[in-house]
Amino acid sequence: MPRLDFWYEFASTYSYPAAIRIGTLAQARGVDVRWRPFLLGPIFADQGWRNSPFNIYPAKGRYMWRDLERICADRGLPFRRPDSFPQNSLLAARVATALAGEARADFSRAVYRAEFAEGRSIDDRALIERLLADLGLPAEALQRASSDAVKTAVKASVDEAKRLGIFGAPSFVAADNELFWGDDRLEVALEWAVARA
Amino acid sequence: MPRLDFWYEFASTYSYPAAIRIGTLAQARGVDVRWRPFLLGPIFADQGWRNSPFNIYPAKGRYMWRDLERICADRGLPFRRPDSFPQNSLLAARVATALAGEARADFSRAVYRAEFAEGRSIDDRALIERLLADLGLPAEALQRASSDAVKTAVKASVDEAKRLGIFGAPSFVAADNELFWGDDRLEVALEWAVARA
Numbered sequence: 001m002p003r004l005d006f007w008y009e010f011a012s013t014y015s016y017p018a019a020i021r022i023g024t025l026a027q028a029r030g031v032d033v034r035w036r037p038f039l040l041g042p043i044f045a046d047q048g049w050r051n052s053p054f055n056i057y058p059a060k061g062r063y064m065w066r067d068l069e070r071i072c073a074d075r076g077l078p079f080r081r082p083d084s085f086p087q088n089s090l091l092a093a094r095v096a097t098a099l100a101g102e103a104r105a106d107f108s109r110a111v112y113r114a115e116f117a118e119g120r121s122i123d124d125r126a127l128i129e130r131l132l133a134d135l136g137l138p139a140e141a142l143q144r145a146s147s148d149a150v151k152t153a154v155k156a157s158v159d160e161a162k163r164l165g166i167f168g169a170p171s172f173v174a175a176d177n178e179l180f181w182g183d184d185r186l187e188v189a190l191e192w193a194v195a196r197a
Numbered sequence: 198m199p200r201l202d203f204w205y206e207f208a209s210t211y212s213y214p215a216a217i218r219i220g221t222l223a224q225a226r227g228v229d230v231r232w233r234p235f236l237l238g239p240i241f242a243d244q245g246w247r248n249s250p251f252n253i254y255p256a257k258g259r260y261m262w263r264d265l266e267r268i269c270a271d272r273g274l275p276f277r278r279p280d281s282f283p284q285n286s287l288l289a290a291r292v293a294t295a296l297a298g299e300a301r302a303d304f305s306r307a308v309y310r311a312e313f314a315e316g317r318s319i320d321d322r323a324l325i326e327r328l329l330a331d332l333g334l335p336a337e338a339l340q341r342a343s344s345d346a347v348k349t350a351v352k353a354s355v356d357e358a359k360r361l362g363i364f365g366a367p368s369f370v371a372a373d374n375e376l377f378w379g380d381d382r383l384e385v386a387l388e389w390a391v392a393r394a
Binding site: 047057059060062063066067070074165166167168179180181182184185188 | 244254256257259260263264267271362363364365376377378379381382385
């Protein structure tokens with residue numbers, strides 16, 4: 001079965017529309033998606049950025065918010081810009097890492113909806129607890145999220161992302177390590193996965 | 198008639214596929230395209246960049262060349278990476294500015310083909326002379342390119358680009374000043390121009 005790794009960062013704006021649509025698009029093409037939460041912070045830091053490039057470069061930032069708004073409107077996706085950006089995504093990344101399979105995908109979509117459809121703060125432990133409960137997932141995932149095993153797994157994901165040449169999110173990586181960056185490359189990435197399977 | 202301004206920089210890689218396809222796509226939708234050559238150098242300098250971001254950030258650069266190669270392969274466009282990047286695009290921008298209408302569009306496409314299909318150096322005066330001759334355009338455009346009027350017009354274009362919020366190329370600007378960035382936004386920009394006309 002063709003496979004595509006979906007690399008996402010919970011603070012990343014364009015990861016929101018990608019997370020919402022990747023399941024349906026992949027299923028229609030018979031592609032198995034592996035959800036790979038990671039952190040862009042350490043990768044940006046390697047480039048000398050201590051903030052989001054959308055904040056460092058205001059013209060780029062203004063454009064991104066407008067572009068995201070248009071994309072969401074086109075796709076009938078609710079959108080609400082959170083008060084603060086970028087958000088601290090460490091807790092959400094750890095909880096997603098503590099989950100697996102469909103539970104991870106469901107939780108990840110719920111985090112993006114809370115953040116970019118409702119404008120909520122995803123570093124709020126109570127919010128994360130509620131999202132897990134709403135999905136019928138064990139609250140215990142939150143405890144496991146702070147375990148050494150999960151912390152190590154998140155660090156390993158960041159290292160793997162660097163090795164794959166990932167520099168932004170969302171990114172898509174096919175089984176042959178071919179890299180695609182950006183929500184607008186999702187269709188091409190899926191085609192690549194199917195053609196090379 | 199719907200209108201779309203096409204803002205391009207001759208050193209910009211993604212402007213190549215956009216320049217080649219915009220005419221056909223726009224004609225099919227009944228959109229009038231205004232070709233707007235400009236320079237990104239002064240805009241990048243305002244952001245603290247003295248080089249292309251694709252050189253400053255190597256992972257991003259490696260990805261861009263691969264992505265461009267895939268795009269060209271998909272569209273049956275010849276592609277050859279020039280030895281040096283980014284190229285000095287001042288001469289080409291001035292000559293394009295000295296031309297108008299279809300002559301400007303034809304010349305601009307020819308420059309992109311020389312640069313990214315043949316890997317040639319577009320700051321070479323002899324190359325620019327040959328491109329003009331091949332298109333049956335007056336060699337005198339090259340003299341006009343160094344006139345004060347043209348130099349002032351190029352500077353005015355850069356200032357206008359800044360005012361429009363342009364931070365990269367290719368960019369597309371609709372009559373209502375709605376901005377779209379990137380070859381992958383061309384279809385959406387054309388739709389916007391048609392819907393708002």
